Amino acid sequence: MANKTRKLILGLLCLLIYLGPSSSQSQHDTLVQGEELVIYTELNSVEGRFRIEFISFDAINYYVGIWYNTNADRVSNTVWVANHDNPVFHARSLTIDHNGNLKITYDGDLSILLYSGHEASNVSVVLLDTGNFVLSEISSGRQLWQSFDYPSHVLLPGMKLGVDRKTGQRWFLTSWRSQEVPDSGNFTFGLHPNRTDQLVILLHGVIYWTSGYVNSSSFRLTNSHYSFDYTSNENETYFNYPAVADIYLSINYLGVLFDDKGVIVNCTSASSYLNEGCVAKENHQCRSLNETFSRVFGSWDDIDGFKFNEGDNLTLTYCEAKCLNNCSCVAYASTNEENQTGCEIWSTGPGIASTDASMRRTIYFLGKSN
Ligand SMILES: *[C@@H]1O[C@H](CO)[C@@H](O)[C@H](O)[C@H]1NC(C)=O
Ligand SMILES: *[C@@H]1O[C@H](CO)[C@@H](O)[C@H](O)[C@H]1NC(C)=O
Ligand SMILES: *[C@@H]1O[C@H](CO)[C@@H](O)[C@H](O)[C@H]1NC(C)=O
Ligand SMILES: *[C@@H]1O[C@H](CO)[C@@H](O)[C@H](O)[C@H]1NC(C)=O
Ligand SMILES: *[C@@H]1O[C@H](CO)[C@@H](O)[C@H](O)[C@H]1NC(C)=O
Ligand SMILES: *[C@@H]1O[C@H](CO)[C@@H](O)[C@H](O)[C@H]1NC(C)=O
Ligand SMILES: *[C@@H]1O[C@H](CO)[C@@H](O)[C@H](O)[C@H]1NC(C)=O
Ligand SMILES: *[C@@H]1O[C@H](CO)[C@@H](O)[C@H](O)[C@H]1NC(C)=O
Ligand SMILES: *[C@@H]1O[C@H](CO)[C@@H](O)[C@H](O)[C@H]1NC(C)=O
Ligand SMILES: *[C@@H]1O[C@H](CO)[C@@H](O)[C@H](O)[C@H]1NC(C)=O
Numbered sequence: 083m084a085n086k087t088r089k090l091i092l093g094l095l096c097l098l099i100y101l102g103p104s105s106s107q108s109q110h111d112t113l114v115q116g117e118e119l120v121i122y123t124e125l126n127s128v129e130g131r132f133r134i135e136f137i138s139f140d141a142i143n144y145y146v147g148i149w150y151n152t153n154a155d156r157v158s159n160t161v162w163v164a165n166h167d168n169p170v171f172h173a174r175s176l177t178i179d180h181n182g183n184l185k186i187t188y189d190g191d192l193s194i195l196l197y198s199g200h201e202a203s204n205v206s207v208v209l210l211d212t213g214n215f216v217l218s219e220i221s222s223g224r225q226l227w228q229s230f231d232y233p234s235h236v237l238l239p240g241m242k243l244g245v246d247r248k249t250g251q252r253w254f255l256t257s258w259r260s261q262e263v264p265d266s267g268n269f270t271f272g273l274h275p276n277r278t279d280q281l282v283i284l285l286h287g288v289i290y291w292t293s294g295y296v297n298s299s300s301f302r303l304t305n306s307h308y309s310f311d312y313t314s315n316e317n318e319t320y321f322n323y324p325a326v327a328d329i330y331l332s333i334n335y336l337g338v339l340f341d342d343k344g345v346i347v348n349c350t351s352a353s354s355y356l357n358e359g360c361v362a363k364e365n366h367q368c369r370s371l372n373e374t375f376s377r378v379f380g381s382w383d384d385i386d387g388f389k390f391n392e393g394d395n396l397t398l399t400y401c402e403a404k405c406l407n408n409c410s411c412v413a414y415a416s417t418n419e420e421n422q423t424g425c426e427i428w429s430t431g432p433g434i435a436s437t438d439a440s441m442r443r444t445i446y447f448l449g450k451s452n
Contacts, residue, residue, distance in 0.1 A: 114206040114220075115182065118175035119146075126151065127211040132161070134209050136173050139262040143169030145187055146176050147264075148213060148229065150330075157262055161213055161236040161330070165194050166264040167258075178205060181270070184217055184227065197227035211382050212325060213238045217346075233265070237323070237331040243272045243281065244320025253320065257333045269337040278319040283337055283347065289406065290337060291349050291359045294399030295377070296321075303339075304358050305346045359399050361406045368409035375402065375414075375446040381438055382445060387428035389417060401425035402446065415445040 113119055113328045121144070124135035130151055137147040137156055146164035149156050164176075170188035178184050182199020184207060197217055199205065205226060206355050208218040215229035230241045233255050237243060254272025259265045269290065274282045274368075281303075283291040293303060302309040309327050310321040323329050323414040333343045339347035349360035390396060390404065397448065400414055405411040417424025419442075431444055 099234045100298075111210075112208045113176070113178060115178045115180065115204060118275075120136075120175045121173050125209045127213070128210045130211055131209045131211045132213045134176075134215060136176075137163075139264075142171065142344055144171070144173040144188075144445050145169055145264055148209070148215060150213070153397070160234075160264070161238060162215070162232075162234045163233075163264045164196055164432070165260075166234060167266050169265070177215075182226075193369050199226075212240050214240065219379055224299060224351070235333050239323040239329050240325035242318075242320035242322045244318060244322075245273055245278070246318050248317055255333050257337060258335045260335050263335075263370040267335045268355050269333055269335075271339060273321070273362045278314055279323060283333070283339065283349075285337060289361050291361060292399065292402060292406070293359060294402055303346055304397075305344075306341055307343050328420065330345075358378060358397065359403055360405055372422075375448055376385050377444060379442065379444045381441040382432045382443065383438075383441065387413070387415075387426040387432060390425045395424060401427070405446075412448045415443060419443045 106127075111125050115123060119125060119135070120414055121136045124133050132147045132148055134146065136144045137160065138144045138147065139157055147156075147160050148162040150159040150161055152159055165186055170186060173190045174187040174189075176184075176186050176261065178199075180283050182197075182203035182205045183195055184197040184199070185193040185195050187193045204220045205217055206220055207213050207215060207227075213229075215226040216225055218225045230238075231251065231253065233241055233243075233253055235255050235257055237255055242256070245252045252272065254270050257267035257269035257271075259267040270284045270287075271449045272281065274280050274289075274292070275284075275287075279296050281296075282289050283294040293301075296312055300309045300314050301312050311324055312321055313319065323331070327342060331339065331346070333339050336350050337347075338345060338350060347359065361397050390401075396404075401414045402424055403418060405414040405427045408427060408429075411427045412430055412433060413428040415432075416422040417426050431447060
């Protein structure tokens with residue numbers, strides 16, 4: 083009994099300690115140097131759209147997570163986790179120390195570094211209504227780190243999918259391990275590792291789904307109501323949603339791609355390789371990522387490959403998937419050059435270059451990308 087009472091008093095004391103910072107910080111969107119965000123406290127973006135706090139789906143593993151602040155459940159509204167693959171058991175705080183390090187502290191003196199600062203810096207971190215958590219130098223306003231550069235499984239407007247050509251940093255989504263385990267799962271969604279002109283879902287690093295080639299500054303996935311902007315220049319190549327409206331895109335633990343209007347890509351069933359862009363699982367063994375297609379426009383003599391007779395509406399994406407799904411396929415092309423419909427594939431490369439200009443067409447050859 084006495085023991086129980088002591089435990090209760092200890093519990094109440096802990097609760098009081100936790101409530102202290104909570105009541106003073108709950109209206110805040112900013113954490114300054116030396117301040118701590120402890121468990122049961124939170125930062126809210128100015129208009130209250132997003133909240134950051136310690137979250138746990140099993141009351142054992144704790145993550146610093148940002149979630150879309152609705153009354154709906156946290157699992158489906160979590161948009162970012164800071165320490166996926168690194169859950170903490172005895173979480174202490176999220177804090178910026180005197181050197182400007184943004185870190186999660188736990189178990190006494192242990193910490194997980196999110197941003198490594200420099201001595202004598204004076205920084206603060208703010209949760210914006212875009213869902214971005216941004217660390218900046220107070221004096222200059224210079225941005226030093228942002229959560230948008232380390233995507234979780236959700237793409238919010240303003241976030242990028244692509245590559246920074248200068249630093250080599252890649253932005254891509256990573257699926258969770260299961261519905262309620264934020265640790266890295268089997269799928270990633272982003273730019274093709276060896277190309278800059280298509281989006282892919284990779285399963286353990288192998289192509290699982292492809293968007294097909296992108297050839298414009300605006301690009302809409304089949305089944306999606308929204309268009310990506312596509313930007314490619316000497317500094318970076320990326321897809322993103324313009325920073326407007328309430329669009330979000332997410333990849334779940336089964337590799338299904340959703341947006342707020344519904345399912346965009348679902349390659350989960352055995353027959354789904356027939357779906358646009360899905361690559362059959364059983365053929366992953368014969369396709370490695372260095373095998374990508376090169377687009378060649380020219381005149382070809384012997385152009386008799388294997389023509390699919392499934393109507394003339396087969397898109398180029400569908401055709402690429404057809405080729406990837408056939409282990410002996412080394413090239414593919416649309417049968418109708420004008421509107422890029424129909425599908426023809428080859429198990430030996432289509433013949434030598436012709437001098438007949440009327441035989442000109444675009445063929446996609448399997449080869450090492452450059
Ligand atoms: C950081 O800058 C703020 C505002 O300029 C100032 O009030 C604070 O004392 C500074 N903190 C440190 C640790 O230099
Ligand atoms: C992820 O891959 C592992 C290893 O192949 C497998 O055991 C597991 O079932 C997969 N998980 C999902 C959700 O597909
Ligand atoms: C890609 O776009 C350019 C410019 O709009 C056009 O000339 C070219 O034919 C397009 N290629 C394909 C394969 O659609
Ligand atoms: C690329 O980066 C350089 C240096 O930051 C900048 O001057 C240039 O304008 C950038 N180019 C584009 C297309 O944004
Ligand atoms: C994906 O497709 C499978 C097989 O057709 C289906 O059972 C499943 O419900 C689909 N998933 C979603 C999220 O629509
Ligand atoms: C990309 O292509 C290069 C050159 O062919 C190859 O060395 C590399 O392994 C490929 N990357 C992946 C992820 O397959
Ligand atoms: C592609 O990569 C595989 C290993 O992933 C390697 O065995 C093969 O030789 C590579 N092919 C080419 C054309 O580089
Ligand atoms: C093929 O496309 C045309 C034009 O978009 C459409 O009218 C027709 O119904 C489509 N056929 C099939 C089988 O989808
Ligand atoms: C594409 O072009 C071919 C050949 O001109 C035609 O038969 C077919 O109906 C066209 N398909 C669509 C969807 O426009
Ligand atoms: C694979 O493609 C070849 C032509 O490249 C074709 O003869 C063969 O029937 C295809 N196999 C399947 C299973 O579609």
